[in-house]
Amino acid sequence: MTARTADWIAAEDARARLGVRPQTLYAYVSRGRVQVRVDPNDPRRSLYRAADIAALAERKARSRKPAEVAAGAIAWGEPVLASAITTVAGGKLFYRGRDAVALAETETLEAVARLLRGGHGAALKRTDRPQPPSGADMRARAFTALAERAGADPPARGRNPLALAVEAATLLDVLTDAVAGAVGGGAIANRLALAWGQGPGGPGADLIRRALVLLADHELNASTFAARVAASTGASLAASALAGLSALSGPRHGGAAAAVQAFAAEAAQNGPGEALALRLAEDRALPGFGHPLYPHGDPRAEALLTRFSPPPALERLRAAVRNVAGLEPNVDFALVALAENLRLPKEAPFALFAVARCAGWIAHAIEQGQTGQLIRPRARYVGVEPA
Template structure:
């Protein structure tokens, strides 16, 4: 029996994976050997999904067939739409609505009775989940603003289609490409809390709907998802303040406030995903409102040059710039974490498939610290 206690399983190896690798000291992230910068700038989200699920980047024919298979699965049932409407009317939280939607997807799953060990069937189910999540999320948001859902566009990819279903208007090339990059950047990131949760559920040979639903539940916690929303709320506070944005950040630090979007459990330097989103934020600012980009770069500059946080291993993470990017795309801030889930579902599915291919039930132990040899007193004498 191993006696070492590692709270949070920090530093504990529990599996081997070919999916993604993080070098926290160098600020490097790779998916199956490909640098995240190359994938974000040279591939689309569908190609990255194919890479994660099939082990190689698709050729043109493979991508065309794969994209068509996703397109065919985007529609959700009338029951799902009706439930999204009821949840919107009840002012349910978006992550809770998404959790419910994914659970409901299984009601129309044609392969419900598939053998849990049939990984090809699991992959097909995962593809259906991935295709339907944007449709359900967009419908939920449309109902919240008193509008009817917009059907998926047959000629748009997953990223552009989500923006189209959200707003009812086809996004321009910059918006579509930016959001596609954001989905790529969030698709996988090692054994984070939600991915590990999905793997634990998958290790029981539960169906992929259960695994993805569990991942959503884990991601909904504020210690995992939600930091980009927190960043945006800080930017709103700066925007509404009477202070200059430079003065605001100086005062906030003097008051001991923690700035969200800085620091990461793995990265000791600037998150490579933050660098890419910073570029997109700047590009969006050039074509519209530049306040949010100005605020974020000022904060980073101050915390870097005046406080030296990166030298202490505290640098901007992906959330620091994703919040302002999403806001510039017109996405409501409480939809940021569901969008994270929409992207990361691809990674959850990939990890479940990889782990189940050589499965062993995940069953850690806890050190018992309670009392022993208690005497049971009869109920009438207690």
């Protein structure tokens, strides 16, 4: 074996050295922890960088205590729950085995929501809906609408699957009504487009439709995990969605658009080069750029940014970050750019995220309920020694 080929090993060898299953090896690749290339002798096979495998094996050997393994799994570690809904593999996002970027070319959020729930065929008839909460704040209306449903809807545990499916479709409409500020009919993307001054069926509505599909689910992110924890208790779908919305509201998740907007404002005031240099000098984050699951670029961002021209100031910021830090935009940057391009309300990025991700929360809530298992981890106590 030559020195060059010795640097790369086959999948079977890589798994044996790590003691992992194929899907775990693929997860390491998708998260940028193991480099992969095509076998020059067989294009159908992949080779894995031996040095990356060795580094992972050494790290695993140093941390074999159950408490240490569990603690590491909480933050970008191994998946803690089995799910058939969504995965990230090879730098791409898949909904039940189908490429999310390809689905965004043609599908609506409603169709993708059915796919995520494991359903197919014609759309379900929704139940009647009340008028949405009043108020000018889209986020507050969304919380209020879900809270009202959570306080009244029956537990999901033991419910008829068809009844849950109808409730799921209705719940997505309830949240859309709250964001749009009125009960509406037709496709969710068109209803949001109308509420935000875009013509239904026009280019703006199509961009909104694409964003909704691309944001519908993203594996076990923080808000989805929160929704599954609530669902594991047997809570209603609305209660699970409310748990998801609560987690989404944080600035390190669905609220990240505000951080991107602040970074963009710094770049507009001081120039992108100076704004970037200052953040790097202060060891501050570059919101809107890079993603742990997509070391080579967020495909959701690329799928959106190729469909319109971002405002010049954001385009200059994107170029500066790429040249200096080598990072590509993530979907948070793309949402902010889309909102500015269409002159949507400032809250629109979060509202788009919430409506879209509600489809995923509901799908995961139903899947978790089907397991019949309660999610209840143990705490590793580090406080004052008990008397």
